[in-house]
Amino acid sequence: MPDATLPTTYPTANDVADALDALRSSTPLVQSLTNLVSANFVTNVLLAAGASNAHIDNVHEAAGFAAIASGVLVNLGTPDDGTAAAFTLAAESATASGTPWVLDPVGVGGLPWRTELAAGLLTQRPTAIRGNASEIIALAGLGNFGRGVDSSSESEGALPAAVALLQFAQVVSASGAIDYIVGRGESGTVGVRVLGGSPLLTKVTATGCALGGLAAAYLAVTPSSLLGLTAAHTHVAVASELAQRNSSGPGSFAVAFLDALASITPEDIRAQARIERLDL
Amino acid sequence: MPDATLPTTYPTANDVADALDALRSSTPLVQSLTNLVSANFVTNVLLAAGASNAHIDNVHEAAGFAAIASGVLVNLGTPDDGTAAAFTLAAESATASGTPWVLDPVGVGGLPWRTELAAGLLTQRPTAIRGNASEIIALAGLGNFGRGVDSSSESEGALPAAVALLQFAQVVSASGAIDYIVGRGESGTVGVRVLGGSPLLTKVTATGCALGGLAAAYLAVTPSSLLGLTAAHTHVAVASELAQRNSSGPGSFAVAFLDALASITPEDIRAQARIERLDL
Amino acid sequence: MPDATLPTTYPTANDVADALDALRSSTPLVQSLTNLVSANFVTNVLLAAGASNAHIDNVHEAAGFAAIASGVLVNLGTPDDGTAAAFTLAAESATASGTPWVLDPVGVGGLPWRTELAAGLLTQRPTAIRGNASEIIALAGLGNFGRGVDSSSESEGALPAAVALLQFAQVVSASGAIDYIVGRGESGTVGVRVLGGSPLLTKVTATGCALGGLAAAYLAVTPSSLLGLTAAHTHVAVASELAQRNSSGPGSFAVAFLDALASITPEDIRAQARIERLDL
Numbered sequence: 071m072p073d074a075t076l077p078t079t080y081p082t083a084n085d086v087a088d089a090l091d092a093l094r095s096s097t098p099l100v101q102s103l104t105n106l107v108s109a110n111f112v113t114n115v116l117l118a119a120g121a122s123n124a125h126i127d128n129v130h131e132a133a134g135f136a137a138i139a140s141g142v143l144v145n146l147g148t149p150d151d152g153t154a155a156a157f158t159l160a161a162e163s164a165t166a167s168g169t170p171w172v173l174d175p176v177g178v179g180g181l182p183w184r185t186e187l188a189a190g191l192l193t194q195r196p197t198a199i200r201g202n203a204s205e206i207i208a209l210a211g212l213g214n215f216g217r218g219v220d221s222s223s224e225s226e227g228a229l230p231a232a233v234a235l236l237q238f239a240q241v242v243s244a245s246g247a248i249d250y251i252v253g254r255g256e257s258g259t260v261g262v263r264v265l266g267g268s269p270l271l272t273k274v275t276a277t278g279c280a281l282g283g284l285a286a287a288y289l290a291v292t293p294s295s296l297l298g299l300t301a302a303h304t305h306v307a308v309a310s311e312l313a314q315r316n317s318s319g320p321g322s323f324a325v326a327f328l329d330a331l332a333s334i335t336p337e338d339i340r341a342q343a344r345i346e347r348l349d350l
Numbered sequence: 351m352p353d354a355t356l357p358t359t360y361p362t363a364n365d366v367a368d369a370l371d372a373l374r375s376s377t378p379l380v381q382s383l384t385n386l387v388s389a390n391f392v393t394n395v396l397l398a399a400g401a402s403n404a405h406i407d408n409v410h411e412a413a414g415f416a417a418i419a420s421g422v423l424v425n426l427g428t429p430d431d432g433t434a435a436a437f438t439l440a441a442e443s444a445t446a447s448g449t450p451w452v453l454d455p456v457g458v459g460g461l462p463w464r465t466e467l468a469a470g471l472l473t474q475r476p477t478a479i480r481g482n483a484s485e486i487i488a489l490a491g492l493g494n495f496g497r498g499v500d501s502s503s504e505s506e507g508a509l510p511a512a513v514a515l516l517q518f519a520q521v522v523s524a525s526g527a528i529d530y531i532v533g534r535g536e537s538g539t540v541g542v543r544v545l546g547g548s549p550l551l552t553k554v555t556a557t558g559c560a561l562g563g564l565a566a567a568y569l570a571v572t573p574s575s576l577l578g579l580t581a582a583h584t585h586v587a588v589a590s591e592l593a594q595r596n597s598s599g600p601g602s603f604a605v606a607f608l609d610a611l612a613s614i615t616p617e618d619i620r621a622q623a624r625i626e627r628l629d630l
Numbered sequence: 631m632p633d634a635t636l637p638t639t640y641p642t643a644n645d646v647a648d649a650l651d652a653l654r655s656s657t658p659l660v661q662s663l664t665n666l667v668s669a670n671f672v673t674n675v676l677l678a679a680g681a682s683n684a685h686i687d688n689v690h691e692a693a694g695f696a697a698i699a700s701g702v703l704v705n706l707g708t709p710d711d712g713t714a715a716a717f718t719l720a721a722e723s724a725t726a727s728g729t730p731w732v733l734d735p736v737g738v739g740g741l742p743w744r745t746e747l748a749a750g751l752l753t754q755r756p757t758a759i760r761g762n763a764s765e766i767i768a769l770a771g772l773g774n775f776g777r778g779v780d781s782s783s784e785s786e787g788a789l790p791a792a793v794a795l796l797q798f799a800q801v802v803s804a805s806g807a808i809d810y811i812v813g814r815g816e817s818g819t820v821g822v823r824v825l826g827g828s829p830l831l832t833k834v835t836a837t838g839c840a841l842g843g844l845a846a847a848y849l850a851v852t853p854s855s856l857l858g859l860t861a862a863h864t865h866v867a868v869a870s871e872l873a874q875r876n877s878s879g880p881g882s883f884a885v886a887f888l889d890a891l892a893s894i895t896p897e898d899i900r901a902q903a904r905i906e907r908l909d910l
Contacts, residue, residue, distance in 0.1 A: 105685065106386045106666045106669045106670075106685070107669045107670050107673050107685050108670070109386045109387045109428075110386075110387050110388070110390055110391065110555060110556065110670055111670060113387050113555040113556075114554060114555050114600065114601070114604070117552075117553050117554065117555060117600060118553060118599070118600045118601065123555070124457065125385065125386070125387050125427070125428050126428075126457075126461070127428065127430075128428070128429060128430045128431075128463070129430075130463035130464075131461045131462075131463050131464065134461070134462070135460075135461065147685070148669075148685050148686075148687065148688070149688060150687075150688045150689075150712050150713075151688075151712070152430050152431070152712075153430075177684065177686075180695075181686070181691045181694070181695065182691075182694070183688070183690035183691050184690075184691065272677075273677050273678060273892065274674060274677065275670060275673040275674050275677060275683070276670065276673075317889075318889055318893070319678070319888060319889025319890070319892045319893055320674065320677060320678045320888050320889065320892055321674070321678065321884070321885040321886060321887065321888025321889040321892075322885055322886075322888075322889055324601070324674070324885075324888075325601040325602055325604075325605055325885055326601060326602075327601065328599060328600050328601025328602075328604075329597075329598055329599025329600065329601040329602055330599070332553065332599045332600055332601075333598070333599055386666045389666045389667045389708075390666075390667050390668070390670055390671060390835060390836065393667050393835040393836075394834060394835050394880065394881070394884070397832075397833050397834065397835060397880060398833060398879070398880045398881065403835070404737065405665065405666070405667050405707070405708050406708075406737075406741070407708060407710075408708070408709060408710045408711075408743070409710075410743035410744075411741045411742075411743050411744065414741070414742070415740075415741065432710050432711070432712075433710075604881070605881040605882055605884075605885055606881060606882075607881065608879060608880050608881025608882075608884075609877075609878055609879025609880065609881045609882050610879070612833065612879045612880055612881075613878070613879055
């Protein structure tokens with residue numbers, strides 16, 4: 071049961087269940103600019119979950135489509151000069167058009183060129199940023215906020231960095247065994263953690279990229295960005311738990327995960343979501 | 351049972367069964383120039399069905415390979431300047447060499463840059479054009495045939511557009527819950543519809559792209575283009591029905607679809623294909 | 631049981647079992663520069679087997695990452711001008727940094743542009759070369775060694791070519807129904823063949839590419855390059871046999887193959903590996 075004592079700024083399992091209903095009834099169209107490792111899986115995750123997807127990442131079409139898409143995913147997994155330019159065009163257009171967009175800073179920190187690219191994208195004000203702990207920490211480090219940012223790669227250690235990134239984005243999440251999600255509420259920073267999930271998510275590539283795509287879809291159908299990003303994390307967590315029970319390794323897990331994304335109902339979300347309020 | 355009263359210009363289930371035999375005995379080599387979302391799945395579909403595939407989409411090799419490939423797929427899913435140039439080179443070479451080639455106009459209509467690209471490719475005279483209804487309608491609109499072209503996205507509504515595109519291609523199909531396929535017969539336009547299939551085909555990305563690839567393979571082994579394109583649609587329809595019975599969601603459907611493409615026999619085609627003659 | 635009479639320069643099933651232990655305990659990070667058909671599958675194979683992977687193939691980052699990666703895969707499947715330049719940068723950096731790297735000469739021979747590209751990469755001295763028989767034969771032909779190089783595509787026929795390529799690489803393998811692997815021992819050329827495997831490996835795309843990636847991972851954790859490359863071939867062979875027993879076609883085989891790569895234990899390797907010494 072969701073905690074009725076939480077202020078409405080904190081998303082609850084009920085809110086996520088409603089968001090799943092909204093996703094399936096409106097079928098938001100995500101524009102993905104994602105990497106060549108994840109492009110197929112991101113699209114299949116979006117279709118399975120109840121959204122739709124178009125991978126439009128060339129410089130001629132990226133901006134125009136971002137103006138009409140329901141949401142946009144900009145994922146830095148395998149950039150080259152062409153797609154990097156398209157990322158910026160899509161981000162500018164999304165921001166100008168009010169299209170929610172997600173920045174997934176894959177590999178930022180260890181790789182200087184894309185780190186600079188990510189810094190430029192931050193100035194375009196993504197709606198949401200989603201990364202693993204080390205990426206969130208590295209991205210926050212770009213601005214030299216460096217206040218006690220933990221060098222650990224555990225997702226809780228990325229919490230200060232995630233909060234620091236709220237200077238640029240409405241919501242930020244750091245994925246890990248537990249996912250941490252923070253946003254700006256009426257009276258300051260608010261956040262939740264999403265528990266559950268499956269360790270097999272780390273044995274299949276592109277599950278994080280797919281979460282970013284799903285976030286772009288949910289942001290298009292939810293009243294708050296914190297709910298949108300939380301809904302994406304929760305849908306993935308609950309589906310991955312079901313998938314793990316139906317699989318015997320990473321190959322069958324990926325298949326069962328797509329099946330579970332499609333089969334999960336709002337009732338399943340209400341019964342199984344584990345969303346906890348953070349004291350920040 | 352196929353209808354023995356049909357003229358031989360109308361492909362029957364028997365013809366498709368023979369085409370499947372021919373595909374498996376000759377293993378045509380398709381050159382695919384397809385998008386990064388579908389590249390893996392298109393190849394796996396071709397291998398499962400009984401063909402083979404090489405993804406050659408760079409400007410240095412596209413033309414040379416199109417001259418020796420059994421068939422070529424040009425799919426506009428995720429073009430950039432480099433692959434767009436390669437599309438044209440491959441199309442020119444295929445036409446000059448007599449290699450059958452398929453144009454799949456993904457996203458044409460809504461996206462101006464690729465729509466112009468598609469217009470250029472039409473002038474290279476594709477052997478076959480395969481798209482969903484809205485793409486076929488948009489592609490036909492390029493030439494301003496606009497005679498009552500239905501704005502509906504239902505595949506039957508795309509029939510006039512498909513017929514109009516026979517000015518450029520030998521055969522044209524519009525995919526949907528029912529697939530419509532038209533070609534030029536001895537005494538005018540002929541066509542069939544292929545019924546069956548599975549709604550799960552729309553929940554897995556790249557099934558349409560894979561159909562385009564399979565069309566390129568069948569065109570290489572069939573006596574008429576209408577049979578070649580019909581065989582590809584029929585193989586997919588029958589396999590997807592079997593796959594649906596063996597799956598519990600989009601993930602397991604995609605797996606079962608590959609298994610079914612491989613396991614289906616000419617006898618299965620004869621027993622289960624639902625090909626109906628169109629009165630045009 | 632491995633043959634205790636073999637000199638230690640010949641890898642045995644026991645050595646491969648130890649290598650599997652080393653792979654899983656050290657989780658080497660492979661940098662893959664591979665094609666868009668195989669990028670997802672290569673990564674999933676590496677994750678399933680126990681390694682990790684980053685696909686870094688742009689000219690800005692390829693060299694820097696090759697200096698810090700555990701191993702590098704350069705796969706010529708779908709090159710364009712950008713990735714071709716990145717291949718060379720990564721290869722130079724890997725060689726300069728002592729990072730083991732694998733050249734997979736996909737399509738070399740039939741395609742002139744990439745054949746020239748491969749010739750340039752040979753001069754960068756790959757640690758290992760892995761290809762199918764016709765590719766190994768074509769690659770060896772580049773240098774005009776032409777001493778009885780068999781034109782057959784059977785892997786045994788590629789053995790003279792593989793030996794000839796030891797002028798450039800420490801180890802070379804030719805994949806087929808039986809895999810042949812040769813290296814330079816203390817007193818001349820040594821080699822093994824790896825038997826087993828599954829014919830379904832040829833019905834799923836990118837299984838060869840994935841073997842190349844796995845070779846880069848094993849080369850990072852094994853005391854000799856001959857053992858590293860043999861371990862990759864053996865892991866794939868044993869896993870594919872298990873997968874075949876758990877599948878009913880190419881789709882379910884690919885899924886079961888990933889599960890098997892993950893589930894196989896060093897004991898399984900000891901019991902099932904079929905590695906035979908070659909008399910060269």
